[in-house]
Amino acid sequence: MKKIYNCDFLNTSLHFLSNNLRFCCAPAHDGPNIDSRYPGAKNIFTALMKIRQQAVNEMKEHIAPKKCEGCIYLKEYDLDSPLLCVDNIERQDSEPLISNIIINHFQQCDCYCIYCPIQMTTKMIVTEPQKSDYYDLYPIIKQFYKEKLIDKENLKVEFQGGSIGVLKEFADLVNIFVENGVKEIKFFTNGIKFMPEIVEASEKTKVVIITSIDAGTRETFKRIKILDKFDIVVENLRQYRAKCKNIEMYTKFVLMEKINDSKEELNNFLKLSQLVDADKVQLDFDYNKFMNSKGVRNYVPEHFYELFEYFKEQGNLLNLNPFIWEYTQQVLDKGYFE
């Protein structure tokens, strides 16, 4: 009985960070990666692909690559099992095209969430569109298309950030993906600025909007985001729902101790999610608190368990498809994060 490891992120994804190119965005593991001030340069990409090959070779020998040890996305397969999904494993053998791009090379933001690791460093609200402090991604993506490194038919893109509302090359990036037939674009947006590019993209492809509101009332929103923009965000989400042709909308709530961790706040948030006609509601942790103390075992506060259960129950009652990220579910099951 031969066992191997596999990771689909490693096989298909590229994650562009400020000064780092890697395959995944697993929060507690970096995976194989390369530090560079210009991560999209061809030599960097080629070097990363060599690292990938090395990691794949290890996985085939049932060895977990060092930077993947303990990651939930590192899956173990039994090659003799009739349940084996051959598709996943076949990708290990080839140099696969990129079918998942995560964009995270910009940090400027027009909001000031108190749990945000970016704001803890930059301490700045940006209101006008800016170039990334690190590098322009548009020419890199253009080059990738030219060199046929992208699986055009199956490409899914995810804009993280920063705020897409103040990313100068945002329109160019959306356009190049749409022009090349992207299958889906996911936008993490704080909702403060309405982006017509999202509406236009929804005419030609599926768009997914994920907005972390973290509150059900204006007062709590202001405590968390510092800015008094609750009404604007709600109105923008309603506009996306009304104007986008092919859209899936998630509203999200990041639980913070002693700030929004009550059933009342969750109830208000769920009502608000109904108002904007969200397809799914997501409950999550403030991971920054955990990540600031890596190596230390942070236990999930006892009352969070009740809140997660309550959220699922009420979300289901309201047909809001409550969703818990698998990574978060794993932390809940273990009881701690480290």
Ligand code: SF4
């Ligand atoms: S196993 Fe985890 S850390 Fe390694 S590449 Fe995959 S997602 Fe990233």
Ligand code: SF4
């Ligand atoms: S919207 Fe996102 S990037 Fe901006 S401050 Fe909030 S968490 Fe940070």
